[in-house]
Amino acid sequence: MLLILLLACGSWSMFGQNSNQSKYGPVLGSTAQVANIGSSNPQIGDCDTTVKHENLDNGLYFGGSINHRIAVDIDVAPQTLLTINTINITAGSYPEPTYFHFKFYKDENGFPGDLISEVTNSAITAMDTLHFIKFEIGYIRDVTIVPETPIELSGDISEKYWMEVSTDAKAWSVSPDASDVIGLPLISSGNNEPWFYWVDLEAQYHLDADCSPILGIGDVTGSRIDIIVYPNPVNDLLTIKAPMDTVETVQLYTLTGQKLIDGQFRNQLDLSEYDAGIYFLQIKLKNGKVIYKRVLK
Incomplete structure (x- = not known):
């Protein structure tokens, strides 16, 4: 049965059979399939990050009447340039989504700080239907998004960034398992309220990325x-x-x-x-x- 959670602080909403997750406590679930390459040293090569989970019945709504915002953190090793070529988002909606926009922020004390870049020119190149949820959510799809130009995040500017996603999809699937959290848990906000953590919860996504060392910009x-x-x-x-x-x-x-x-x-x-x-x-x-x-x- 599909449950809708409305937190006491406002119309924050989450769908799912395990939708007791908020900043107040964890969700229990099966082990997530997670891969992440991170290091305190400069890197070269493949720096993909993946959060995938067999449970697709949980997620957070995008937008709505409170302009619900969702962001995940991305770690970059010092003296490393992380180049994101492709982004996959696991999202739910009845009609196929038509756009995904991204904002990247420098980290400031564990939350988004200065806006570094905004990506609105991107193409949806593939959509794979993974699951179906009746009523409000509809089809859960793995959506492949290719930015017009690769997105570059420098470890010399910040060793942590936040990626905020906006789209006409209904919701972003999340992994109901503490073991899949990479870095910090996902955060959300709305109506210009402060960001807050969803403890032990991570959005389902994949970054196809490369790392190269930065020894200096002349x-x-x-x-x-x-x-x-x-x-x-x-x-x-x-x-x-x-x-x-x-x-x-x-x-x-x-x-x-x-x-x-x-x-x-x-x-x-x-x-x-x-x-x-x-x-x-x-x-x-x-x-x-x-x-x-x-x-x-």
């Missing part, structure tokens, strides 16, 4: 050095545009850290012999700083 006499790499994605020739006499060497690495190119700076690299995939370009400046660029082929 500055010369206080001026930022802008390095442009194009086309990206690339088929054969990759052009590197940099201010005159600023770059010393260029190296190209695979996701596993294998070095493919190592040499003095030249403004074009031939990548035609390499397989399709993700690569990292390390650009060493003459001032000693190093810049990393992610390259798709």
